[in-house]
Amino acid sequence: MITFNCTIQEGIVPEDLRPRLASELARISTGFVGGNPDEVSVNWIEIPHGFGFRGGRLSTTSAVRGEIPPGLQQETRVELMQSIQDMWMDLTGCTTDELVVSARDRRDG
Amino acid sequence: MPHYRCFIPQDALSFDQRQEIALAFTDIHCGSTGAPRSFVSVTFLETPEGQTHEHGVGYYLDGGNRAGRSEEVKQQLLSDLTQAFARVANVAPEDIPGRITENPASWTMEGGFVLPEPGEEGPEWYAAAEAAAAAD
Numbered sequence: 001m002i003t004f005n006c007t008i009q010e011g012i013v014p015e016d017l018r019p020r021l022a023s024e025l026a027r028i029s030t031g032f033v034g035g036n037p038d039e040v041s042v043n044w045i046e047i048p049h050g051f052g053f054r055g056g057r058l059s060t061t062s063a064v065r066g067e068i069p070p071g072l073q074q075e076t077r078v079e080l081m082q083s084i085q086d087m088w089m090d091l092t093g094c095t096t097d098e099l100v101v102s103a104r105d106r107r108d109g
Numbered sequence: 110m111p112h113y114r115c116f117i118p119q120d121a122l123s124f125d126q127r128q129e130i131a132l133a134f135t136d137i138h139c140g141s142t143g144a145p146r147s148f149v150s151v152t153f154l155e156t157p158e159g160q161t162h163e164h165g166v167g168y169y170l171d172g173g174n175r176a177g178r179s180e181e182v183k184q185q186l187l188s189d190l191t192q193a194f195a196r197v198a199n200v201a202p203e204d205i206p207g208r209i210t211e212n213p214a215s216w217t218m219e220g221g222f223v224l225p226e227p228g229e230e231g232p233e234w235y236a237a238a239e240a241a242a243a244a245d
Contacts, residue, residue, distance in 0.1 A: 047152055051127065051153040051154075051155075052150070052151075052152050053127070053128065053132075053150070053152075054148075054149065054150050054151075055135055055146040055147040055148075055149055056135040056136075056149070059150060061150065063112065063150070074215055077216065078218070078223055081217075081218040082218065085218060085221070096221035097147070097220050097221075099219075100110070100217065100218070100219045101218045101219075102212070102216050102217040102218070103216055104212055105216070
């Protein structure tokens with residue numbers, strides 16, 4: 001099971017773009033770790049304006065935090081994160097400095 | 110990373126208070142670890158009255174950092190953050206439970222780079238962080 005928790009700032013990622021982003025996250029992640037794209041879970045957490053900060057200033061950063069099955073080689077993990085970053089920047093128009101991507105081993109239990 | 114999530118009761122803190130806490134957390138974290146300021150994220154999550162959040166009720170400080178620092182550094186960091194949070198929110202530090210969890214730096218890409226392990230930050234990483242901050 002692969003899960004993504006996407007924390008976005010209000011007004012930064014249009015709502016009508018989110019299904020496409022979720023679909024791409026499912027496609028990319030299962031391409032690297034296997035599994036069925038239909039079983040990838042993508043959750044959205046929208047932070048209201050004035051509730052998210054970075055460096056003490058209002059944030060425009062999106063955080064895409066993936067939980068993947070344990071054991072992925074680091075080289076492959078980096079390729080996965082890079083692919084997600086490239087896709088997200090392409091679809092949203094954000095810069096590298098407005099995006100955090102992680103691919104963490106899932107902790108069972 | 111780091112990312113500090115502050116669970117707060119609905120309407121408990123004004124924008125100015127939230128910003129003051131975010132600035133204080135940035136100062137404390139960077140003073141303790143040497144991390145670039147632009148990497149410190151602070152998010153406030155309100156819980157409506159009568160509802161619970163993932164850690165229970167009321168205030169809670171949930172931090173996520175890179176693994177590799179000593180237990181002493183982690184505990185001091187959590188204590189300093191809690192004190193600042195409590196001071197600005199005008200509540201007792203004991204009323205703000207919290208934790209700092211850690212993950213390997215290599216599991217996160219930020220600013221276009223895989224994060225270095227604590228203590229292994231090279232000059233190119235700091236230069237990139239400074240460039241990002243200057244571009245804001």
